[in-house]
């Protein structure tokens with residue numbers, strides 16, 4: 001047992017006004033893995049992300065990050081420790097340019113976030129690093145475009161570049177490919193693979209073919225509870241998963 | 254790129270012409286007290302805009318800082334005999350102090366709740382001003398002497414104080430412009446654009462909001478203090494919720510989140526008020542009309558629409 005668990009939660013529960021959205025969820029994410037969290041709509045996946053990053057306060061349960069109890073930290077603190085999330089609805093700074101979006105993420109670590117007496121021209125020293133990150137997600141030609149003017153797929157790519165700018169230990173991606181076409185999906189898959197080198201990724205994704213060839217471990221959530229866990233073969237042959245997941249897929253069609 | 258440097262040349266020219274006009278004004282026989290109080294309100298609106306335009310926080314209680322600054326600066330000159338520059342600084346400190354307290358409570362909430370808390374707290378400050386013995390109750394503090402700058406130069410004449418006001422105004426606007434276009438300002442814009450994302454990048458947004466709120470309140474206090482010296486009165490009018498509403502109107506009319514919008518807005522609203530009051534037209538009616546026109550016809554405000562138009566032409 002030399003595998004390290006980088007992120008773990010124990011019996012996490014979240015109740016909204018009597019409705020239990022997440023129930024006794026215990027999850028272990030291995031360092032260096034790409035871990036998927038799947039489940040039908042409303043299963044509680046986004047809520048789990050919100051709990052892990054403390055955007056929501058758990059009703060009960062504990063969260064361990066790098067072996068340390070972070071259950072009572074503030075969301076910004078969690079991010080500073082290296083557990084960084086993206087959002088289900090793409091989250092960019094719409095009226096900042098692509099370069100500026102990424103630069104905002106670099107500012108804090110560079111110690112260039114609180115100087116109100118200096119010209120913002122000092123931020124130009126972050127441009128080289130920011131441009132590298134932008135190029136890595138194939139947005140070089142949009143460097144000076146405002147984020148609001150990007151296509152949906154490119155916004156998501158920008159979001160990934162911004163997240164990577166923090167050099168996080170663990171990245172949480174909430175449906176990074178939702179609403180994308182085939183080509184865009186392939187591009188984002190490649191991006192995630194690249195981003196996962198030396199890092200850990202926990203992602204929510206509905207597209208099962210993506211999950212099957214990208215992720216090492218899959219956890220299936222249904223009505224707030226974990227119903228199965230393992231690699232793709234184990235999970236996809238699980239009877240309850242077939243029922244829950246395929247059932248909902250069928251309902252979609 | 255070419256067009257944007259072209260427009261920025263125009264902007265630079267407009268600024269230079271504006272400053273020259275302001276310096277020349279006393280020699281052009283423009284009613285100086287009016288111009289000076291316009292500059293006070295322009296600084297007020299620009300400070301308010303730091304919050305609304307660059308952090309996305311709509312304060313409905315900024316009159317507390319304006320009035321607070323006016324009372325403190327007025328009291329300092331009138332009762333303690335402080336020189337005007339010290340009094341104005343004290344006005345700024347009063348604004349900052351009130352700002353830290355009100356800001357701390359208000360930023361715990363968002364959107365309309367934030368605005369309502371600022372309104373409620375500023376009403377508390379208003380009632381303190383009504384009750385407290387040192388504010389002079391209904392009469393306010395008057396007449397406030399203008400004193401001697403650095404204890405040497407008398408500012409009693411309108412021309413003398415004019416240049417003092419102009420210096421504070423230009424310094425204040427420059428300071429606000431610097432904050433907006435600084436590394437800190439960039440983080441503020443990020444918070445305005447997408448607060449949860451800013452949090453997820455590790456920023457303590459509460460801290461940033463509180464600092465911005467305090468800065469805005471401090472500069473508003475300076476504007477209030479200046480106004481007390483110019484008009485030689487600090488009264489309850491300065492601290493009413495109507496004054497908070499007026500500064501919102503000025504900012505929206507001129508253009509939220511633009512450096513010069515609030516200045517233009519303050520100039521227009523004050524000129525119109527002055528003109529209409531002299532012909533007996535009910536001012537609140539006009540304020541209402543402008544407000545509706547802004548919301549329906551040009552949401553970006555005058556400068557905002559202009560910038561938008563120019564940037565559209567560029568592409």
Ligand SMILES: Nc1ncnc2c1ncn2[C@@H]1O[C@H](COP(=O)(O)OP(=O)(O)OP(=O)(O)O)[C@@H](O)[C@H]1O
Nearest residue numbers: 016019021039040041042043044045046047048088
């Ligand atoms: N802030 C909230 N207040 C009340 N109920 C909530 C809140 N957030 C989520 N829920 C409820 O919790 C349940 C789980 O929602 P969640 O967004 O976590 O699902 P999800 O698995 O991410 O679904 P999807 O695939 O549609 O994104 C839903 O029934 C939702 O209505």
Ligand SMILES: [Mg+2]
Nearest residue numbers: 045046047088
């Ligand atoms: Mg979700």
